[in-house]
Amino acid sequence: xxxxxxxxxxxxxxxxxxxxxxxxxxxxxxxxxxxxxxxxxxxxxxxxxxxxxxxxxxxxxxxxxxxxxxxxxxxxxxxxxxxxxxxxxxxxxxxxxxxxxxxxxxxxxxxxxxxxxxxxxxxxxxxxxxxxxxxxxxxxxxxxxxxxxxxxxxxxxxxxxxxxxxxxxx
Amino acid sequence: xxxxxxxxxxxxxxxxxxxxxxxxxxxxxxxxxxxxxxxxxxxxxxxxxxxxxxxxxxxxxxxxxxxxxxxxxxxxxxxxxxxxxxxxxxxxxxxxxxxxxxxxxxxxxxxxxxxxxxxxxxxxxxxxxxxxxxxxxxxxxxxxxxxxxxxxxxxxxxxxxxxxxxxxxxxxxxxxxxxxxxxxxxxxxxxxxxxxxxxxxxxxxxxxxxxxxxxxxxxxxxxxxxxxxxxxxxxxxxxxxxxxxxxxxxxxxxxxxxxxxxxxxxxxxxxxxxxxxxxxxxxxxxxxxxxxxxxxxxxxxxxxxxxxxxxxxxxxxxxxxxxxxxxxxxxxxxxxxxxxxxxxxxxxxxxxxxxxxxxxxxxxxxxxxxxxxxxxxxxxxxxxxxxxxxxxxxxxxxxxxxxxxxxxxxxxxxxxxxxxxxxxxxxxxxxxxxxxxxxxxxxxxxxxxxxxxxxxxxxxxxxxxxxxxxxxxxxxxxxxxxxxxxxxxxxxxxxxxxxxxxxxxxxxxxxxxxxxxxxxxxxxxxxxxxxxxxxxxxxxxxxxxxxxxxxxxxxxxxxxxxxxxxxxxxxxxxxxxxxxxxxxxxxxxxxxxxxxxxxxxxxxxxxxxxxxxxxxxxxxxxxxxxxxxxxxxxxxxxxxxxxxxxxxxxxxxxxxxxxxxxxxxxxxxxxxxxxxxxxxxxxxxxxxxxxxxxxxxxxxxxxxxxxxxxxxxxxxx
Numbered sequence: 090x091x092x093x094x095x096x097x098x099x100x101x102x103x104x105x106x107x108x109x110x111x112x113x114x115x116x117x118x119x120x121x122x123x124x125x126x127x128x129x130x131x132x133x134x135x136x137x138x139x140x141x142x143x144x145x146x147x148x149x150x151x152x153x154x155x156x157x158x159x160x161x162x163x164x165x166x167x168x169x170x171x172x173x174x175x176x177x178x179x180x181x182x183x184x185x186x187x188x189x190x191x192x193x194x195x196x197x198x199x200x201x202x203x204x205x206x207x208x209x210x211x212x213x214x215x216x217x218x219x220x221x222x223x224x225x226x227x228x229x230x231x232x233x234x235x236x237x238x239x240x241x242x243x244x245x246x247x248x249x250x251x252x253x254x255x256x257x258x259x
Numbered sequence: 260x261x262x263x264x265x266x267x268x269x270x271x272x273x274x275x276x277x278x279x280x281x282x283x284x285x286x287x288x289x290x291x292x293x294x295x296x297x298x299x300x301x302x303x304x305x306x307x308x309x310x311x312x313x314x315x316x317x318x319x320x321x322x323x324x325x326x327x328x329x330x331x332x333x334x335x336x337x338x339x340x341x342x343x344x345x346x347x348x349x350x351x352x353x354x355x356x357x358x359x360x361x362x363x364x365x366x367x368x369x370x371x372x373x374x375x376x377x378x379x380x381x382x383x384x385x386x387x388x389x390x391x392x393x394x395x396x397x398x399x400x401x402x403x404x405x406x407x408x409x410x411x412x413x414x415x416x417x418x419x420x421x422x423x424x425x426x427x428x429x430x431x432x433x434x435x436x437x438x439x440x441x442x443x444x445x446x447x448x449x450x451x452x453x454x455x456x457x458x459x460x461x462x463x464x465x466x467x468x469x470x471x472x473x474x475x476x477x478x479x480x481x482x483x484x485x486x487x488x489x490x491x492x493x494x495x496x497x498x499x500x501x502x503x504x505x506x507x508x509x510x511x512x513x514x515x516x517x518x519x520x521x522x523x524x525x526x527x528x529x530x531x532x533x534x535x536x537x538x539x540x541x542x543x544x545x546x547x548x549x550x551x552x553x554x555x556x557x558x559x560x561x562x563x564x565x566x567x568x569x570x571x572x573x574x575x576x577x578x579x580x581x582x583x584x585x586x587x588x589x590x591x592x593x594x595x596x597x598x599x600x601x602x603x604x605x606x607x608x609x610x611x612x613x614x615x616x617x618x619x620x621x622x623x624x625x626x627x628x629x630x631x632x633x634x635x636x637x638x639x640x641x642x643x644x645x646x647x648x649x650x651x652x653x654x655x656x657x658x659x660x661x662x663x664x665x666x667x668x669x670x671x672x673x674x675x676x677x678x679x680x681x682x683x684x685x686x687x688x689x690x691x692x693x694x695x696x697x698x699x700x701x702x703x704x705x706x707x708x709x710x711x712x713x714x715x716x717x718x719x720x721x722x723x724x725x726x727x728x729x730x731x732x733x734x735x736x737x738x739x740x741x742x743x744x745x746x747x748x749x750x751x752x753x754x755x756x757x758x759x760x761x762x763x764x765x766x767x768x769x770x771x772x773x774x775x776x777x778x779x780x781x782x783x784x785x786x787x788x789x790x791x792x793x794x795x796x797x798x799x800x801x802x803x804x805x806x807x808x809x810x811x812x813x814x815x816x817x818x819x820x821x822x823x824x825x826x827x828x829x830x831x832x833x834x835x836x837x838x839x840x841x842x843x844x845x846x847x848x849x850x851x852x853x854x855x856x857x858x859x860x861x862x863x864x865x866x867x868x869x870x871x872x873x874x875x876x877x878x879x880x881x882x883x884x885x886x887x888x889x890x891x892x893x894x895x896x897x898x899x900x901x902x903x904x905x906x907x908x909x910x911x912x913x914x915x916x917x918x919x920x921x922x923x924x925x926x927x928x929x930x931x932x933x934x935x936x937x938x939x940x941x942x943x944x945x946x947x948x949x950x951x952x953x954x955x956x957x958x959x960x961x962x963x964x965x966x967x968x969x970x971x972x973x974x975x976x
Contacts, residue, residue: 136533137534151532151534154528158526183520183522187467187471187519188522188533209497209508213492217453226456226516226519229496229508230510230511231507231509234511236378238397240422243423245426246463246464247376247467
């Protein structure tokens with residue numbers, strides 16, 4: 090859903106993702122389920138999202154470990170986006186977000202447009218408080234996993250081969 | 260001198276080029292380096308206090324912190340833990356510190372199966388090799404050789420060949436191991452004392468899997484990896500990947516505050532949803548001393564602890580590009596900074612095996628994210644190696660006869676090159692006989708046998724009349740000078756390249772400047788490059804003593820030899836009082852930099868020899884480029900209507916005396932071939948060859964069959 094934006098931080102985020110060859114789909118709270126349904130590849134799993142949205146039926150929410158291992162798509166929340174790098178900050182939660190974002194070959198991070206920050210230091214500022222107060226762990230993920238160890242750049246080493254960011258905009 | 264082959268050269272040069280582009284795009288690059296340096300200085304200074312704070316944070320989080328005195332102590336802790344957990348398999352992500360400990364061998368001796376899951380590390384493990392680069396362990400291997408290795412080890416039905424097939428093959432094999440492992444072991448790039456968070460900078464995702472799949476996570480890191488706060492992470496994260504491979508960020512920066520909240524899992528469980536699983540996890544942080552706390556007390560080696568292991572000093576090093584980390588490295592660590600690590604961790608003997616590969620060219624200095632003076636660390640270690648050898652009876656005799664401040668037992672070749680000034684004085688005094696004698700076959704044979712001077716090299720030809728003597732006997736031509744300068748008679752210009760000295764005088768006078776050439780001792784560059792620090796310092800005091808009155812009189816000091824202006828600009832601050840070093844630095848100029856300044860301030864360019872479009876190929880000296888002084892020469896030449904192209908190799912390969920040594924002659928020529936190639940292309944091959952450094956000019960003479968000249972000779976009227 091292409092929406093024009095004049096917010097420079099959001100534009101920078103879009104451009105950075107494009108440079109990484111990471112797809113971005115913008116949606117609304119109401120359209121979220123339908124949008125996600127078009128993006129995920131079966132079988133898909135997800136963890137509960139801290140946004141007021143519904144999952145489509147195609148996504149198994151709160152899966153078993155075996156279902157995570159079988160899944161092709163994993164949907165998890167991103168606390169923040171980092172505009173100048175196209176990164177997403179993925180919190181490691183007790184609902185298993187780290188596993189769901191890591192094992193399936195397509196990762197779909199869901200981020201809110203209000204949470205797109207201009208740069209890494211502003212994201213780390215927020216992370217620092219949570220790490221000190223709540224022992225938070227998080228991953229700053231920039232594009233899919235990659236390696237150049239086998240003689241050429243290959244996307245998809247141990248982690249996801251592709252990332253598709255969904256941004257809730259409202 | 261064996262070199263490792265084309266893969267390492269291609270890969271390191273690629274990293275180096277991408278790094279240069281990446282940092283050029285980073286607006287606040289220098290500010291980030293300054294911050295990173297300050298954070299490391301503070302952290303190492305307060306390390307004992309930070310260890311205590313970190314211990315409290317880790318224990319509050321529910322983890323365990325163990326400080327291991329040495330490798331054996333660390334391995335014992337990890338073995339005990341494996342035994343305690345009844346573990347029979349460990350999966351690891353890449354960690355140089357565990358390479359240093361040789362923890363794999365220790366665990367395997369107990370029957371524990373250890374698998375490296377970083378693809379490069381896995382290749383190295385399968386081939387029973389050691390990493391050849393700090394961040395790219397299998398950088399010496401081509402895709403084809405990896406395919407052959409997999410074929411040999413696994414004999415697969417459908418052998419993987421392309422990079423993508425090889426990666427998927429490895430992913431599948433290693434995925435199965437990670438799934439069933441009992442313990443996951445990782446390194447840590449940074450650990451924050453305030454929260455107990457460890458940052459892991461990776462791309463493949465294996466470190467994430469190792470940390471979160473098994474229930475027990477052991478992180479092993481050098482004690483120097485602690486920084487005060489999560490607020491300090493961002494400059495390092497913004498610099499690390501850029502400095503190493505030229506990426507903005509790697510795919511993953513894991514910021515783990517373990518034990519992590521992710522539920523413990525068994526992938527065979529198809530009954531229990533993730534939310535109903537407990538997080539029953541254990542976390543052990545093993546911080547390794549192994550010589551680091553002693554390095555912290557060592558005023559010269561301390562800087563090594565600021566290293567964040569980005570590999571930049573390997574990638575930007577012309578010698579490393581040709582040798583690789585197996586040759587240019589010790590037990591674990593490689594490249595320029597490897598000398599500091601190996602000297603501190605393993606000892607001088609190990610550092611001595613590869614320390615000479617650092618020629619002091621300084622091309623790594625401006626790209627070090629924490630501003631470590633890597634050539635200086637190499638010089639210090641060389642000095643200690645020189646002094647570490649017990650003198651025998653003969654050396655006591657030699658010691659009394661040599662004009663330096665060094666101990667007996669010093670390698671004769673080093674002593675010869677280090678005392679080049681004495682040799683040059685003698686050479687000029689007895690020229691041309693000295694040149695005939697030195698070039699005679701028996702003398703060359705003896706020089707090679709005794710002092711290691713390669714017989715294939717042309718020796719410098721000493722001039723009977725030195726620049727200083729010539730200058731004394733002439734009449735100045737400037738009556739109403741705009742400025743007064745002291746032209747520093749560096750040892751090469753004074754005794755060998757006298758013509759370029761005369762050219763410099765003509766240029767300066769033509770631009771309305773009055774010139775003096777007092778007799779001043781050599782800068783100390785020659786002894787410094789041999790690790791003879793006390794001798795170099797002695798030179799520095801004498802040079803400053805001779806120049807002080809001229810500085811008082813408001814005269815500018817102009818230097819022709821780039822390696823000597825680099826001494827004045829950099830190393831002298833280690834030898835002279837702060838004020839003296841600053842005065843000399845602020846009033847010293849490289850000759851073409853000075854000409855540039857004169858022209859910018861209105862001097863008449865028409866007084867110099869214009870190029871009328873003459874095509875030249877210019878190679879700036881390595882240290883000159885580190886000082887940012889290449890541009891001045893290019894600007895002057897272009898201003899005078901020369902058509903200039905420049906080389907972009909890091910070093911010509913000669914690097915002062917390095918290429919004269921028989922041990923390194925072939926490596927030196929191998930490095931030099933890159934430059935020869937650039938100056939032999941259709942665009943370059945008919946151009947006049949111009950270079951600023953004495954040793955670069957000598958190397959170019961050896962590499963190309965056309966004459967070479969210093970830029971000041973080109974433009975002299």
